[in-house]
Amino acid sequence: MRKDIMTANRAVAEAVKLAKPQVVPVYPITPQTTISEYLAQFVADGDLDAEYIRVESEHSAMSATLGASQAGVRAFTATSSQGLLYMHEVVYAAAGMRAPIVMADANRAISSPLNIWNDQQDSIVERDAGWIQIYVESAQEAFDSIIMGYKIAENENVLLPLMVCLDGFILTHTVEPVEIPEESEVDEFLPPYAPDHAFLDPATPMSLGTLADPAYYTEARFDMNKALMDSASVIEEVGAEFGEKFGRKYGLIETYKCEDADIILVAMGSLCGTLRAMVDQFRENGDKVGMLRVRSYRPFPYEEINEVIGDAKLAVLDKNVLFGIGGSLYADIKAKCDTNEIYSFVLGLGGRDITPEYIEEVLEITKNPQDKEVYWIGLKGDA
C-alpha cells in the first residue's frame, strides 16, 4: 500500500490500472480529460496491458466499450456532460445487453447555456438506463468504487453496467490524500472477468444484441429491473468485503448523526463532506441535525433510507432539477419513502459554489418553511 496525494481523476486512472481492463475506448471532455490522458499514458508506457482505442466520439466510445464487453473482456470508459448525452443511446443498449462495463462520469452541467462546471444533471439524465449509479464523496471513494464496481457489475446475479459519478472539478481537479493498495491485493479481491452469459468465441457461437418481439421484451425489461434491485445486496456484500480487506467499508447509504436528528440533510456526492462539517456546526448551536448520503442512487435504497429517517424533517439537496418537480433525489424519496415533512432544495447548478451560508439557509427554511416544498437556493436578483 502506498499513500499519495492526487486528484480524483488520477485516483480513477490508478484504479483502472489495477482493475486491468483489456479495452479502454475513451474520448476526452472537460472535466474528465485527465482520466483519458493518464490511461493513454499508462498504456503507452506498458503499465496497463490494454487496447486504448482513440475513438472519434462518445457514441463510438460507448459502442466500442460495449463491443469489447460483449466479446467477453473487461472494458472501461469515462465521460462527462455532453459526452454522456451523446452516448445516451448506447448507454441504454449496454444495460439491455447486460454488459458489466464500468464507466466514470465526471459530473458536469448540461448545455445550453454552455457550462463546464459541476452539477449532477448529466448522470441524472441516465438514471433510468438500467445502470448502477454510485455517487462518490472523495478521491479515495472514487478509487475504491472503480475497483468494487467491476466486482459488483460482473456478479452473476447483477450483470449490469456501473457508473461511478464524481463531481467535476470539486473532485476531479482537487488533490487530496489517496491510499493505493498493492496490485496483488487488488488481484485477490478482483479476479479476471470470465463471463458465460455473453462472449464471442467461434467455438461456441451465439447471437448478441438480438431482437425481442412483444412476446419477450417485457420479460427482458423485468429481468433488468430484478437484476438492478438484486444488485443492492451485492453492493453491500462487496462493500463489506472491501472493508475487511482494505479497511474502508461501503454501503448503499451513509449516515452521520442521524440517530436523534430532528432534521436530516440528504444529498449525493462531494457536497456531503461540507454537510458533515455543517452538521457539527449546527449541533454546537443546539440544532439536532443529521446527514444522509445516498451513495447508490440506482438501485435506489428506499428501505435503508426509511430505516434512518423516522419522523425527522428531510431537507433534500439536489444538484439537478426535474423541471416542475424539484430535485430528482427529492422526487424519488417522496415517491418511495415514508416521509413526514420533506423539502427540496435545488442548488449548486453549473458550478455555483455551495457555501456554508447556503446550507444555513437550507436549515432555516426547513425549520420555518413557507407554503411550498421546492426551493432554489442562491438565486440572484428578482428571480
Added chain:
Amino acid sequence: MIFYVETKTLYILEFIMIIHDRMEEMSMIEIRFHGRGGQGAVTAAEILAKAAFKDGKYSQAFPSFGVERRGAPVAAFTRIDEEPINVRYQIYNPDYVVVLDDGLLNVVDVFSGIKEKSEVIINTTGEIEGATHTVYDIDATGIALENLGVNIVNTIILGYFAKKTGAVSIESILEVIKETFPGRLGEKNVIAAQKAYDMA
C-alpha cells in the same frame, strides 16, 4: 451508581469531543493563491498541499475551476489540517493569502474576506499602501529572473511562505519541487526556493 459513572463518563467523553472539535477547527489552515494564468498558482497550491502531506498532515488543493487562460487572473486554494478534511467549498476567509503578481492588486480584491490575524504575502518590489493586515513583500520576480531566467515565482514564494508561516517544512517543499520538476529545472527551483527561505 453504575448509571452515575456511565453518565459521568459520557459527559467527560462529550466534553473531550467538543474540545477536540474546537481544536480541529482551530488547526485548519486555509491559503488562497492569486496569480495569472501561466504563473503557476495552481501548481503552487498543489505543491503546498503535497508538502504538507509529506509533513504527515491532511491537505487539499484545488483551482478556481474555470477556463484558465494565460494572463487572466486565477485563484487556487490549499487547506492543511491535522484531521481529514471534509469541506468542499472555496476559501472565502483565508488565513494566508499569497499574491504571485502585484499587478493583480489593481484588478482583484486579494484582501477579500481576510481575518484579523490573516497574513498576506505579495510578490512586489514596491510598498503596499494602506494595508491593515500583516503584509510581507518579497521580490520573488527578482529571485526568479536571477536563478531561473523566467518570471515564474511559485516555487520561490513557497520557500518564503514556509519560513514566514511555519505551516509547512522547507524540506518537504523542496522535495515536492524536485518531484514536480524532474532534473535540472527542479534543481534550479530548489536553489531559488531555498534562497527565498533564507531571505525571509
Added chain:
Amino acid sequence: MVSIGCVIKDPGSTRNNKTGSWRTFKPILDKDKCVDCDNCILFCPEGCVDKEHDIDYDYCKGCGICKVECPVKAIEMIRE
C-alpha cells in the same frame, strides 16, 4: 425469464421459422429458358435460390421478385 441480455446461444434459430408457409404464389423456374444470369439469386430477399437455381420452398415466401427480375421470363408464379 429470458436469457440474460436476450443472448441466443443456439444461433441460426431463424431457420426454425419456415416462411414457405406464408406463400400464396409459388415461383417455378423453366431451366430450359434460364440463361444463368443469376439475377434471381442476387435479388431473392430470403436467399432461397441456390447456385443451381433450385428454389428452397421451405423458405420462399412467394414474393415474386425473381419473376420480375428474370430477363428471359423463365419464372412463372403459380397459385398454390
